[in-house]
Amino acid sequence: RKTYRICTLPGDGIGPEIMAEGKKVLAAVGKRFGVEFACEDALIGGAAIDATGGPLPDETLDAARASDAVLLASVGGPKWDTTDPAAPRPEQGLLKIRKELGLYTNLRPVQIFSALAGASTLRPEVVDGVDMMIVRELTGGLYFGRRERFYDEPGAGADGKPGQRAYDTLEYREYEVERIARQAFEAARKRRGKVSSVDKANVLETSRMWREIVHRVHDADYPDVELEDVLVDNAAMQLIHRPATFDVVVTENMFGDILSDEAAQITGSLGMLASASLGDGVALYEPSHGSAPDIAGQGIANPLAQILSVEMMLRYSFDMGDAADAVRSAVTSVLDAGLRTRDIADAATPMECVLGTAAMGDAVVERI
Amino acid sequence: RKTYRICTLPGDGIGPEIMAEGKKVLAAVGKRFGVEFACEDALIGGAAIDATGGPLPDETLDAARASDAVLLASVGGPKWDTTDPAAPRPEQGLLKIRKELGLYTNLRPVQIFSALAGASTLRPEVVDGVDMMIVRELTGGLYFGRRERFYDEPGAGADGKPGQRAYDTLEYREYEVERIARQAFEAARKRRGKVSSVDKANVLETSRMWREIVHRVHDADYPDVELEDVLVDNAAMQLIHRPATFDVVVTENMFGDILSDEAAQITGSLGMLASASLGDGVALYEPSHGSAPDIAGQGIANPLAQILSVEMMLRYSFDMGDAADAVRSAVTSVLDAGLRTRDIADAATPMECVLGTAAMGDAVVERI
Ligand SMILES: CC(C)[C@H](C(=O)O)[C@@H](O)C(=O)O
Ligand SMILES: CC(C)[C@H](C(=O)O)[C@@H](O)C(=O)O
Numbered sequence: 001r002k003t004y005r006i007c008t009l010p011g012d013g014i015g016p017e018i019m020a021e022g023k024k025v026l027a028a029v030g031k032r033f034g035v036e037f038a039c040e041d042a043l044i045g046g047a048a049i050d051a052t053g054g055p056l057p058d059e060t061l062d063a064a065r066a067s068d069a070v071l072l073a074s075v076g077g078p079k080w081d082t083t084d085p086a087a088p089r090p091e092q093g094l095l096k097i098r099k100e101l102g103l104y105t106n107l108r109p110v111q112i113f114s115a116l117a118g119a120s121t122l123r124p125e126v127v128d129g130v131d132m133m134i135v136r137e138l139t140g141g142l143y144f145g146r147r148e149r150f151y152d153e154p155g156a157g158a159d160g161k162p163g164q165r166a167y168d169t170l171e172y173r174e175y176e177v178e179r180i181a182r183q184a185f186e187a188a189r190k191r192r193g194k195v196s197s198v199d200k201a202n203v204l205e206t207s208r209m210w211r212e213i214v215h216r217v218h219d220a221d222y223p224d225v226e227l228e229d230v231l232v233d234n235a236a237m238q239l240i241h242r243p244a245t246f247d248v249v250v251t252e253n254m255f256g257d258i259l260s261d262e263a264a265q266i267t268g269s270l271g272m273l274a275s276a277s278l279g280d281g282v283a284l285y286e287p288s289h290g291s292a293p294d295i296a297g298q299g300i301a302n303p304l305a306q307i308l309s310v311e312m313m314l315r316y317s318f319d320m321g322d323a324a325d326a327v328r329s330a331v332t333s334v335l336d337a338g339l340r341t342r343d344i345a346d347a348a349t350p351m352e353c354v355l356g357t358a359a360m361g362d363a364v365v366e367r368i
Numbered sequence: 369r370k371t372y373r374i375c376t377l378p379g380d381g382i383g384p385e386i387m388a389e390g391k392k393v394l395a396a397v398g399k400r401f402g403v404e405f406a407c408e409d410a411l412i413g414g415a416a417i418d419a420t421g422g423p424l425p426d427e428t429l430d431a432a433r434a435s436d437a438v439l440l441a442s443v444g445g446p447k448w449d450t451t452d453p454a455a456p457r458p459e460q461g462l463l464k465i466r467k468e469l470g471l472y473t474n475l476r477p478v479q480i481f482s483a484l485a486g487a488s489t490l491r492p493e494v495v496d497g498v499d500m501m502i503v504r505e506l507t508g509g510l511y512f513g514r515r516e517r518f519y520d521e522p523g524a525g526a527d528g529k530p531g532q533r534a535y536d537t538l539e540y541r542e543y544e545v546e547r548i549a550r551q552a553f554e555a556a557r558k559r560r561g562k563v564s565s566v567d568k569a570n571v572l573e574t575s576r577m578w579r580e581i582v583h584r585v586h587d588a589d590y591p592d593v594e595l596e597d598v599l600v601d602n603a604a605m606q607l608i609h610r611p612a613t614f615d616v617v618v619t620e621n622m623f624g625d626i627l628s629d630e631a632a633q634i635t636g637s638l639g640m641l642a643s644a645s646l647g648d649g650v651a652l653y654e655p656s657h658g659s660a661p662d663i664a665g666q667g668i669a670n671p672l673a674q675i676l677s678v679e680m681m682l683r684y685s686f687d688m689g690d691a692a693d694a695v696r697s698a699v700t701s702v703l704d705a706g707l708r709t710r711d712i713a714d715a716a717t718p719m720e721c722v723l724g725t726a727a728m729g730d731a732v733v734e735r736i
Contacts, residue, residue: 121609
């Protein structure tokens with residue numbers, strides 16, 4: 001029996017609760033498909049800060065590197081919110097593990113489950129058929145450039161008035177743009193063959209370089225893929241105006257952060273969206289949503305994005321397409337049966353169909 | 369009779385067509401309210417590049433400085449699109465005039481005209497009551513920081529492979545954040561008393577400084593205003609999820625560019641939204657939409673955002689609240705009468721109610 005070692009990172013807020021359901025699903029898949037998933041928990045985020053003083057202990061990084069894949073739940077919460085640059089923050093753990101594992105490609109599929117089409121705040125005819133893949137560059141740009149703050153620098157204020165100043169740097173290198181462009185074109189070939197490359201080339205130098213490189217890669221190696229350039233402000237509009245016309249959307253790290261959340265919200269069911277972060281080695285899978293500290297510990301969080309992160313892991317890291325399909329149809333069937341967690345329930349959902357976190361996990365497992 | 373000198377900048381694409389209607393409205397207002405508006409055209413954008421080689425000739429800047437207010441239509445078009453950092457670009461004219469006139473506050477009201485509520489791709493009950501003011505910082509951040517490109521730098525690629533690299537700098541000084549925060553709090557006091565400050569404090573140093581300064585200004589001078597911090601990715605979601613709950617939204621330049629266009633699109637009628645750019649001297653007014661090169665010269669562009677820019681000018685630069693109200697009610701009455709330009713018409717609009725640019729301008733003028 002083949003054994004896969006999975007480094008599980010429950011993190012903060014609802015993280016531990018939804019991670020438990022992810023593990024249940026892995027166990028069920030292992031049983032049905034004759035493999036073993038050996039999950040080992042490690043610390044990240046606020047939980048790691050509380051236990052060790054830092055958001056990503058070396059042991060966690062070592063465990064992640066030694067694993068076949070990393071499954072993350074969520075990090076962060078008001079307890080660790082601070083604007084003190086010297087204080088540790090949970091998100092640093094996430095950023096550091098992305099960088100250290102070289103996870104430069106963030107794939108965020110945005111789809112509407114037909115049972116949940118009514119959850120969107122957009123008109124049904126507008127969201128009908130929405131099925132896009134956001135390809136976000138994940139280890140460059142403003143997230144990892146030099147940043148600094150100068151306190152009360154003489155002359156930094158208006159008219160020589162002293163004051164603070166701060167900067168962050170948006171930086172890209174040619175190979176970083178080239179490799180993410182290739183990922184986008186490859187993804188498009190397996191989908192509807194269209195890439196929308198988002199930049200702000202009318203203002204940013206990094207965007208002008210981005211646009212040139214994306215076109216060079218396209219013209220040389222992917223002339224069969226349709227390519228359009230969209231300015232980021234226009235993209236923010238078009239996602240609302242014509243979401244169903246997007247196939248693959250590729251963009252740099254910060255624009256990707258904003259647009260992928262906007263696109264996710266278009267579905268109206270953020271609790272259903274998973275993501276994969278891929279590099280040249282071990283990959284990481286996590287829900288697109290956050291740690292929802294306001295409902296943590298109540299057993300009501302939606303575990304489906306975590307479970308769909310397991311689906312992506314099976315597909316991308318273990319090449320177990322059949323098992324991934326089984327997870328996805330289990331989720332679809334649960335929804336079609338009318339079962340909901342609170343966040344995706346509506347006025348028409350009968351009370352007995354509104355499940356807690358564990359019951360929802362069980363319902364998926366039953367169908368695998 | 370009081371005379372106001374207005375520097376008019378028709379620019380590119382549909383710019384000249386909609387500017388003509390803006391001038392018509394100014395003439396009508398002048399007649400009714402007993403003042404004179406002396407409009408003088410100057411060059412900006414692609415039109416200026418074609419005529420002089422640069423996107424903002426000194427004469428234009430001088431004319432703007434000597435005026436009582438600047439009315440801009442729109443700049444840019446595919447003719448001048450380039451990724452060559454050395455080539456002049458129309459948008460540089462816009463950025464330069466903002467910087468040179470010190471227009472650090474960009475006000476973008478986002479409202480739904482009840483006659484056009486059906487134009488949104490969002491559900492009617494979600495957009496009902498949408499009425500927010502985006503306050504965008506306009507002369508700092510990534511738009512004006514140092515930027516550079518290095519071509520084929522040895523070692524800039526992966527594994528020492530040569531390649532290009534580029535950077536842009538997101539920079540803010542204390543006084544820049546402080547003054548835009550004050551603008552937002554002042555605006556909120558005249559509205560529903562709530563400010564949503566948008567940043568990315570979990571990643572950016574400039575955002576952490578932004579958040580500290582916004583709170584310091586709030587606590588010291590505007591404790592009566594409600595203040596919430598929203599991370600930019602979350603803001604992109606909440607604008608779609610609960611747009612009617614936002615009152616004043618304040619944010620830095622690039623986030624403001626993205627979010628104000630997203631918010632504008634939520635109304636479904638971008639052709640209706642105007643903006644004001646204010647500083648310590650002369651102010652500039654322009655539609656929120658672009659130059660729409662695809663329909664330029666056809667006489668079908670919607671002039672209403674240009675006309676509503678005139679409304680903002682009357683209100684903010686000339687303190688002519690009554691005249692501004694007259695322009696707004698003329699526009700509302702035109703819409704209530706069922707008159708539309710093509711972009712805001714729908715299947716139910718009778719053919720004879722779909723007007724061209726000039727006829728729409730005339731319809732507004734008739735009602736002033
Ligand atoms: C938590 C935060 C640092 C992170 C990001 O901005 O990348 C999150 O929003 C995400 O998109 O995964
Ligand atoms: C044309 C462009 C440079 C400009 C900007 O990004 O500021 C425009 O999008 C705007 O919002 O006024």
